[in-house]
Amino acid sequence: MQTIQRDTFWMISTNYKLTLYILAAIAIGFFIYGFYRRYRLWKRGVREKVRWNDVKANIGFFYKMVIEQKKIKRDPLYGWMHRFTSYGFVILFIGTVLVMIDYDFKIPLLKGKFYLYYELILDIFGVFFIIGLLIAMIVRVLKKRERLRNGLVDQAFLILLLLIGIGGYIIEGIRLTEAENSYAQWSIVGYALSGLFQGSSFFSIEYYPIWWLSHSILAFILIAIIPYTKLLHFLTAPINILFQPVKRTGKINTPYNLEEMSEEERYESLKIKGVTKISDFTNWQLLSTDACTECGRCDSQCPANNSGKPLAPRSIVMKIRDHMQNDEEVLSFIGPEELQSCTTCGACVEVCPVSINHIDLILSMRRGLIQNQIIDQEAENTLVHLEEQHNIFGKPWSDRENWSKGLNVPVIENVEKNKEKEGA
Numbered sequence: 001m002q003t004i005q006r007d008t009f010w011m012i013s014t015n016y017k018l019t020l021y022i023l024a025a026i027a028i029g030f031f032i033y034g035f036y037r038r039y040r041l042w043k044r045g046v047r048e049k050v051r052w053n054d055v056k057a058n059i060g061f062f063y064k065m066v067i068e069q070k071k072i073k074r075d076p077l078y079g080w081m082h083r084f085t086s087y088g089f090v091i092l093f094i095g096t097v098l099v100m101i102d103y104d105f106k107i108p109l110l111k112g113k114f115y116l117y118y119e120l121i122l123d124i125f126g127v128f129f130i131i132g133l134l135i136a137m138i139v140r141v142l143k144k145r146e147r148l149r150n151g152l153v154d155q156a157f158l159i160l161l162l163l164i165g166i167g168g169y170i171i172e173g174i175r176l177t178e179a180e181n182s183y184a185q186w187s188i189v190g191y192a193l194s195g196l197f198q199g200s201s202f203f204s205i206e207y208y209p210i211w212w213l214s215h216s217i218l219a220f221i222l223i224a225i226i227p228y229t230k231l232l233h234f235l236t237a238p239i240n241i242l243f244q245p246v247k248r249t250g251k252i253n254t255p256y257n258l259e260e261m262s263e264e265e266r267y268e269s270l271k272i273k274g275v276t277k278i279s280d281f282t283n284w285q286l287l288s289t290d291a292c293t294e295c296g297r298c299d300s301q302c303p304a305n306n307s308g309k310p311l312a313p314r315s316i317v318m319k320i321r322d323h324m325q326n327d328e329e330v331l332s333f334i335g336p337e338e339l340q341s342c343t344t345c346g347a348c349v350e351v352c353p354v355s356i357n358h359i360d361l362i363l364s365m366r367r368g369l370i371q372n373q374i375i376d377q378e379a380e381n382t383l384v385h386l387e388e389q390h391n392i393f394g395k396p397w398s399d400r401e402n403w404s405k406g407l408n409v410p411v412i413e414n415v416e417k418n419k420e421k422e423g424a
């Protein structure tokens with residue numbers, strides 16, 4: 001009876017094998033260096049410790065956002081696209097790691113029944129992966145989602161992933177045309193392709209090593225570029241969702257407790273510490289900007305953006321990410337009017353699939369503006385009127401209630417009087 005096992009490096013010469021290991025080492029070197037570079041930039045930020053209670057609270061949220069992809073699937077087409085590509089990618093990645101364990105670490109896993117299921121599952125998820133990528137490409141080309149930017153680089157990433165997916169099937173198909181084994185049908189796609197490849201000189205054993213090496217090179221290019229591109233979100237998005245201190249929509253982080261300050265009347269000693277340069281952000285805030293996928297959901301939901309104000313939350317996040325390298329002054333790349341246009345409504349945070357807290361970023365920088373004595377003229381006038389006339393409209397104090405005339409607005413004083421009357 002035929003032994004069921006994976007024949008890694010089938011028909012591959014020693015020279016090709018050596019080339020593969022050298023390329024793998026280079027790609028991994030690029031990856032580690034790139035990731036370390038970003039890590040050092042995050043470390044520049046103010047240290048904000050991981051609180052394990054936060055992580056515990058994040059586990060359920062992580063399941064909903066990363067596994068279930070709850071926010072992404074609100075858009076059904078894009079939801080399917082993302083689940084197909086991400087589940088496919090993860091399963092194919094796990095499959096590759098198992099090959100390494102089996103061949104390089106000499107732990108024979110890929111044999112017998114396990115190997116048959118392995119082939120079947122990988123072939124199915126490979127199809128999901130390719131379908132997902134095709135949907136993503138078509139949606140971008142046909143401009144079906146206005147929020148998406150369709151630059152050459154975005155399409156290049158998709159093409160690279162697609163070529164890797166298709167290449168895997170091609171080498172499997174050629175292998176199955178030549179290697180006679182009784183369990184080839186478990187590799188459903190490869191087996192179907194092997195039928196098509198019969199008699200072809202291009203998809204033949206002669207060209208197999210070239211197909212095999214080109215597939216490996218594309219996979220290594222992907223590994224090498226991840227930390228230098230927005231593909232870094234493959235790693236930073238799950239990290240951000242799981243470890244980021246919990247600040248869900250509506251919860252605003254303040255560097256002081258206003259209630260305590262007012263009780264103890266310590267306003268004079270209040271020192272506002274805001275963000276004026278990159279290294280004033282916390283390390284988690286900096287990491288979170290590297291999780292941005294540039295999907296544009298935040299822009300599409302932002303009332304300030306939609307009403308023509310000079311604010312686009314995606315740009316705020318991307319600008320911080322892109323200026324992290326040189327500890328730059330925030331005002332050199334983000335204008336005060338952008339920060340002052342935010343209404344803190346939280347729509348962007350609510351919709352962001354990778355849990356970036358735009359409000360937290362924007363308010364930190366707004367405090368930086370106050371620190372630099374830059375304040376919105378309208379807000380300043382309101383505060384001055386409040387201080388001097390006790391009337392935000394700058395009219396005499398006695399006219400404070402004028403705006404509510406005829407609107408039937410309950411006045412506290414009258415409410416209290418009514419209560420007293422009712423009590424009597």
Ligand code: SF4
Binds near residue numbers: 304311341359
């Ligand atoms: S919180 Fe600010 S940036 Fe976010 S959606 Fe609302 S207005 Fe836009």
Ligand code: SF4
Binds near residue numbers: 299
């Ligand atoms: S911040 Fe979030 S919602 Fe906005 S573009 Fe980035 S990933 Fe998308």
